[in-house]
Amino acid sequence: MTEEILIAGFGGQGILSMGKIMAYSGLMQDMEVSWMPSYGPEMRGGTANVTVIISSERISSPIIKSFDTVILLNQQSMDKFESSVKPGGILIYDNNGITRHPERKDITIYRVDAVEEASKMKSPKTFNMIVLGGFLKVKPVIRLENVVKGLKKSLPERHHNLIPMNEKALERGMEIIFKVR
Amino acid sequence: MTEEILIAGFGGQGILSMGKIMAYSGLMQDMEVSWMPSYGPEMRGGTANVTVIISSERISSPIIKSFDTVILLNQQSMDKFESSVKPGGILIYDNNGITRHPERKDITIYRVDAVEEASKMKSPKTFNMIVLGGFLKVKPVIRLENVVKGLKKSLPERHHNLIPMNEKALERGMEIIFKVR
Amino acid sequence: MKDVTGIKEIIKPENLVYKRSSVLTDNVFSYCPGCGHGTAHRILAEVIEEAGLQSETIGVAPVGCSVLLYEFMNVDVQQAAHGRAPAVATAIKRLLPEKFVFTYQGDGDLAAIGTAETIHACNRGENIMIIFINNGIYGMTGGQMAPTTLEGMKSSTSPYGRDIKLMGNPLKMTEIVATLPGTYFVTRQSVHTPANVKKTKKAMKKAVEYQKLNKGTCFIEIVSNCPSGWKMSPVESNKWMEENMFPFYPLGDLKVPAVE
C-alpha cells in the first residue's frame, strides 16, 4: 500500500501541521512515511503545500508529479494543482473562497466545507482537523486511533488538553464530507 | 648568448636593485631579460637573492637550478649557493663576513672586496655597484654605457645626481676584482 | 474586488491630499501585514519623488525581507550579498558620484555579518544614505535572534529569551557609527505613527540634501516591528515596540551637523 497525498492552501491554514499529523499517524501504524513541505519566504502570506507519502514499503522518491489524493484549500492551489491528481485519483476541496470549481472528469471529487464548519463550531483552529477527518472518511489509510496517537506525538505536552476538541473535529469532518462527482 | 646569474646576500645590501640594474642594462642593449627575486618576509633581516637572465633569445624558464655566474655576498648565501654554479662557471664573492671560503675546484672563483672598498670610498651605498663593476670585468655581457643607461632608467629622476658616484664605483669594482683560482 | 471608498463627492483630483508615490511599482509588497518595511519603502519612495531623483537614484538592497525591494521601488536597484551593501554602495557612489545612492539594510545584515562593511563605509565617510531597519530579529529566515534582539527577548534561536551571558549584548550600531568622523548625520526614527512617519521622512530629506553637498555618510536607523517574528498582531507589535524597543533604542538624532 502506498498513498501519495498533496495538501495545498494558504500559509497559516495549518497545512503543514495537518500533513505532519498524517505522517505521525502513519508512523503509529508502523508504516513508512515522508513529509515534504514547500518552504521559504513565499509561504509568508502566500501559499503553502506539503506532500505526504504513507507506504508499507520503503519510500523511494519523496518528490512526485502526481498524487493519489490532492487536498486543495484555496483558489491559487486549485489553479496550480488540480492537474496533479492521478487519473482515477481523488480531489478534496473546501468551498470557501473558491471561485472556479474543479473541472476534471477523470477523478473523484469531494467537498468538505471545513472553514464554515469550524466557524460554526467556534473553533477555527480545528479547521485542518475537519479536513483531515474528511480525508480519512474517503481514504481510510490510517485508523482513527492512530491519528489520535499521532496528534499526541505532534502536539507539545502543554496542548494535550486540545485533543478532545480535535477528535471532535475529525469526526465532524467525516460527517460533512460529500462527493461532488 | 645567454647569461644566467644569481646574486645572493643580506636583505638591505642592494641585491635586488643590483639585479634590476643588470636587467635594465640588458634591456638597453636590446636583449631579452628576466629578473626573478626571492620575496616575502624571509627577506626581513634574512637573506635575499635574485636570478637575472640576459639572453639574445626569448627566455623560456625564468627559474633555473644552476647558473653561469653566482655572486655571493654573505656566509649564508655561500653555504646555500656555492653548489649552484654550473661546472666551468664563475663564482664571485666579497670577503666581508666570510668564515668559510668557497671550495669548489671545477669553477673559476673571483673575489671583490666591495664592502671594504665602499667604506674606503666613504659611500657604503655604492657597495653593490662595486660588485657589479667586478662582474662586468670578468663577464662583459653588457657594455658599460648601457649599464649607465640602465642606472638612469632604474633610478628615480631625483636621484640622478648619484649617477657619477655610481659610475666611479663601477669602475672601481672593475679594478679591484681579482681571481682567487 | 474593487476599491472601497468614503464619500464619493469629495473624491476629485483637486481634493487629493495623499496618494501612493509614483516611485512605487504596482506590485504588492511581499511583507507581512503591518510590517514597517512597507511604510519605510513608501516614504523613501515619496522622498525620492519629491526630490525629483527617480532618474538619479541607485538603491542597494541586500538579503533580508527587503531583498525584493527592487520589485517595489521604481528605481534602479542592485540586490547585494548579505551584509555587503555598504561596500557595494561605496563603489557605485565613487564611480557615479552624481547619483543618489542608498542602502536599505536589516539589523542582521547591517549589525552582524555586515559589521565591518558598515563601520568602514561610515568611517570613510562615503557619500551615501544608509537606511537601517532595526526590528530586533532576522525576519526573512524565520525569526532568529539578531544582534539587536533585546535582553530576554524570544526568537527561534533564543527560545528561552536572549541570555546576555551566552549570546552577548544587544548591539547599538547607530551609537558606534555616530562616533565615526566619517558620518555627517545619524538619527534613529520609527514609522509606526503619523508623527513618526513625518519625522523619518524629514530625516531622509535631509540625507538627500547632505548627499548632494557631499557631506559624508548619512545613517538613518528605523526601529521597526516584525509582527511575524515577534509572533504578535501588527498593532500589538507596535505597542510592544514602544514599550520595549524605544527605551533601549531611544528615538532622536545622534549626530547632527554643527550649524554652519
Add this chain to the structure above:
Amino acid sequence: MKDVTGIKEIIKPENLVYKRSSVLTDNVFSYCPGCGHGTAHRILAEVIEEAGLQSETIGVAPVGCSVLLYEFMNVDVQQAAHGRAPAVATAIKRLLPEKFVFTYQGDGDLAAIGTAETIHACNRGENIMIIFINNGIYGMTGGQMAPTTLEGMKSSTSPYGRDIKLMGNPLKMTEIVATLPGTYFVTRQSVHTPANVKKTKKAMKKAVEYQKLNKGTCFIEIVSNCPSGWKMSPVESNKWMEENMFPFYPLGDLKVPAVE
C-alpha cells in the same frame, strides 16, 4: 660569537635582577631590529610565567608580522586566519573555560578585515585577553596603509600620505570597543620605554586576573612602532611615535572596572 659581559664579578645567580622569560623559546624573533612586537612578546611571556600559567595558556596569533608567535612563545598556540582570532579564541575559551586564552593581533588584522569578529567577540564579552598591536601600518605585507594609519602618513598604499577624503579616517577601534558592555577592561599602552613596559605589564597582569574571575573581554592596545614600514631607525621611530601617534592615540585606560 660569545656573549659580551659587563663586570664579571657581579654576574652571579644571587645578583640576577632580569633575565629572559622561560616562557620564550630560544628562537631568534623574526622581527626587524627595534620592533615593538618583540618587547610585547617578551613581557607577555613574563606575565604568563609570573602567573604560573604556561601550562594553562592557549594563544591565538593571526597573520601579520607576529604570525610566527608560535615560534617564540613556549605555550600552545593556534595560528589563525587574517582577522579571525577573536572568533577562534571565542571557541577555545568556551570549550576550555579553565584555560587562559589570548589573541595577539595587528591593526590591519583587528581593525580592517577583522572588524566584525573584534566587535562581536567584545560585545559577547568573551572571557579572553585581546592584545592589539597598533603600529599604524601593515608590517608583514610590506608597509601598506592600515585602518589606523594617521592622516598624511605615508605608506606603500598611501605614497602621498593618507588622504582622509579618499581613504577614510584613522579608526579608533579601542574607543569603540570600550563602549561595548561586554568589555571589562580596555586600555592603551606602549612598550618603548621602561616605564611604559612596566605599565603594559601591569595591564596584562590585570587582564589575567580578570579572566580568572570571568569578567569579560580585556582589551589591551599597544601603540607600537614599525621601523621598516615607517622607514626610520628604531630610535627615530619611537620618537616619531611619541610625537605623532600618541596625540591621536593617547595612552591610558579607556575602561576600568568600577570599584567593587
Add this chain to the structure above:
Amino acid sequence: MMERELRLMKGNEAVAEAAIRAGADGYFGYPITPQSEILEYLMEANPYKTTGMVVLQAESEVAAINMVYGGAACGKKVMTSSSSPGISLKQEGISYIAGAELPCLIVNVVRAGPGLGTIQPSQCDYFQAVKGGGHGDYHLIVLAPASVQEMADFVELGFDLAFKYRNPVMILSDGAIGQMMEKVYLKPKKNRSTVIYDWATTGKPASRERNIITSLDLDPYAQEIHNQNLQAKYREVEKNEVRLEEFQTDDADYLLVAYGTSARVSQKAVQLARAEGIKVGLLRPITLYPFPSGRLKELSRQLKGILSVEMSAGQMVEDVLLSVSGKVPVSHFGRMGGVIPTPEEVVDSLKLKIIGG
C-alpha cells in the same frame, strides 16, 4: 527503549539531535534557509545544560567556521552548518582547517545558485565540495545522505572519519532532505569525550613540547613535504573509505549514478524503467570524496551506458567520466534552479540519451 528512539523528524532536526547524541562538543552557525532548523533545534534542546555542548550563533559564516577552527584545534568535536552562499564564505576557513589537519564536521544543505539563487534544493555545489572550493590542494571527505536517517547517522560517521584522518568532513545534503520529515531511529546519547589529544592545543604541560596549530610554512620545501603528507593521507582515504549503495545492478545493462535526493528519485526511476523491461540499476555514491571510481570501472565492463542524474548542470558526471575513461558512453541528466526531477523524467532521459543514443 526502541519507542523512545523512533522519531519523525526533519533532516535538519535529525542532524542537530544526532550531534547532541554523538557527544558533540560545539556547534557554531549562522542562520540561512534551508538549514536554520539545525541551530534552532539546538537552541531549543539546549544541550549546554545536559551534555555541556556549546551552541553559539556566530556573527557570520566566516566567524562560525573560524570558531570551528579554534574548537577543532583543541581536539573538540565541533561542527558548523550552512547553505550554499554561506558555505562559499567559509572557503578560506575550510582551507585553513584542511591545511592544519583539524577534524570537524561541516554540513551544507545545498540550495540552488549561483549567487543568491533560490532557497530550493539543488546539488550544484558538488564541485565546490569535492574538488575544493577553497585554495590549495586539499580534500574534504564528503558524505551524501539520501534520507533523514542518514542525516542522523552521518553525523557520528562524519565525526569518526574526521578524527580518524584529522580532516574536515562535509555532509553534502540539500534543501529537500533538510526540510523533509521521515522516520528516524536515533542512537542512545553518548557522553562527550574526555580524551585529550596529543596534537591539540589544550595548554602545554611540562611533559610535552608546545603544540602548534598552523598551516603556515614559509619554506617551500617544508611546505611541499607537508603537502606530500596530505596527499598520502588522501590516498589512504581513497583506499579505505569509499562507501556506496547499489540497487539492481547485478544484471544491469544501464546504470544511473546519483546521490542524495536525486538518488531517491533515481531509485523510483529504476522501478519504473524495470517495469518497462529496461535492465537498469542504480549506483549511489555515499562518499562523493572518495568517489567510488573503482566500482564504477568494474561495472563499466557489463554496461552499455551510464546516466549521471544530478540536480545541477552536470558536475559529478566528470567523476563518472574519469572513472570509466571512455569505456562506456556517459551522459548527464539534471534539473537546475531548485527543480527536483521526477522519476518519469529520469526514465525519459535514460531512453533518449543512453538507450536511444
Add this chain to the structure above:
Amino acid sequence: MMERELRLMKGNEAVAEAAIRAGADGYFGYPITPQSEILEYLMEANPYKTTGMVVLQAESEVAAINMVYGGAACGKKVMTSSSSPGISLKQEGISYIAGAELPCLIVNVVRAGPGLGTIQPSQCDYFQAVKGGGHGDYHLIVLAPASVQEMADFVELGFDLAFKYRNPVMILSDGAIGQMMEKVYLKPKKNRSTVIYDWATTGKPASRERNIITSLDLDPYAQEIHNQNLQAKYREVEKNEVRLEEFQTDDADYLLVAYGTSARVSQKAVQLARAEGIKVGLLRPITLYPFPSGRLKELSRQLKGILSVEMSAGQMVEDVLLSVSGKVPVSHFGRMGGVIPTPEEVVDSLKLKIIGG
C-alpha cells in the same frame, strides 16, 4: 613612442599599468603577498588625477569583491586582485557576480596552500578557478598568463571578454609571474569608456524600465531558466574563446600540457628533451576555461603519451584526461608547496612516467 612603451616591469606592476591604459574605471583590493604591488603601483600612479580611475584599498577581500559587484553593476570596467586565501574569501561575491551576469576582472596571483601555506608561487588554485570555488553552476573565463607581457595584455583581453559575455573573467597567475620582471610593451592609454549600458544601474530615465541587478529568483522554474541561459552562454564561450599556444607539436610523439610558470619551465624541458632526441611538444592552454579539449583530443591521435605539468598535486590533469577520454596515457608531474619544478625534473618525469611507463 616605442621607447616610451617598452618597460621592464614586474608582472604585478604590468597588470596595474595595463589596467590604467585599458581605461579601467575602478580597482578595489586588499594587500596580500605576492600581489600587493598591484595596489601599490596604482596608488603611486594615482590615475584618479589623470583618467579618473577610482583606486580603493578596501577593508577586506570580501568588501573588495562586493565593491566590484557594485561597480560592475553600473556597467563600469572594474577589477580586483588578490592571492589564494583572499580569493577564497571572495567566493560568495564571485558567485553573485556570475549569477547576476556582471562583467569584471579578478586577478589571482596564486601562492601555495592550503590554508596560510606559503607566499611562494603555485598553481594549486586551478580547480577553484576553473570548476567554480563558489556555490552554484557557473563558470569564470580563466586566462593564464605565462609572461609579464601577457600579464599586461590579458587585462584588456579580460575586460573585453567580460563585457562581451557579461561574465567575470579571472587572470590566474602565480607568485613567480607576479614578482618577476621582464620586458613589456605597453599599449597606448585608452580613454575611459562613456558607454551607458542598457542593463546597468545608472539611474532610471523615464525612457526605460528600471534596471535590476540580482541573482535571486525564488521561483525554481524561473531560476532554472536563468541557469539554462547561463549554460547556453558557457557553451558559446566554449565554442568561441578557446586560446592556446603550441610549441613543437607537429611531429610530437609526446606532449607536455602546462600553463603559466610551468609552461615556461616545460618549454625549456622540450628543448632539453629534443636535444636528447625525444620528440616532445608543448601545449599551453591560455584559456583554462574554456579548456582546449578539442585540440587536445585532435592531438591525442598522434601521441603516445601526455604529461600534465603543474605546480600542484594534479588538478588540470583531470581536464586533460576528460579531453582525451582514455585514448592516450596521461600522467601528472608536479611540485607543490611553492617549489617550481626545473626543466630537468620535467624531462626526468617524462621519461619515467610516460616514455618508460
Add this chain to the structure above:
Amino acid sequence: MAKIRGSIVINVDKCKGCEVCVVSCPTGTIALAKEVNGKGYNYAYPANPELCIGCANCAMVCPDGVITVYKTKI
C-alpha cells in the same frame, strides 16, 4: 466656520488587514471588514465615512500604501 471633510479610497485587493490605519485614525472612520479579500485578509474600509477629516494619518502609516486621501472644505 467652514468644516473640513475628508474621504478615503482603499485598494481592497492590496490591503492586508493589519489594522494599523484603524488605530491611527483620530476619528474612528475605518474598520476591518468581516469579509476577506482574495488573499484571505479582512480588509479595511471606511465604516464611518462621514467622520473622515482627510488628515491622511491612515495613509501615512499604511505599510502597503493602499489608501488615497481627499480633503475639502465645505
Add this chain to the structure above:
Amino acid sequence: MAKIRGSIVINVDKCKGCEVCVVSCPTGTIALAKEVNGKGYNYAYPANPELCIGCANCAMVCPDGVITVYKTKI
C-alpha cells in the same frame, strides 16, 4: 653608603643592534660595536661597564630579550 653596582650580559648573536637599550640606559653604559655579528648587525655591548647600576632599563626595552642584568650592593 653602599653603592649599587650592576652588570649586564648581552647575547651578541641575537642582538639586532636596534640601539633601543642604548638610549634607555640612564648611565651611558651601552654602545653599539663597530663590528657586526653573524647577522650583519652592529651589536650592543657594555662600552662603559663600570657605569652600570643594574636598573634593568635596557633589558626591559630590548625587543629581542638578549640582555640579562645583575645587580649588587658594594
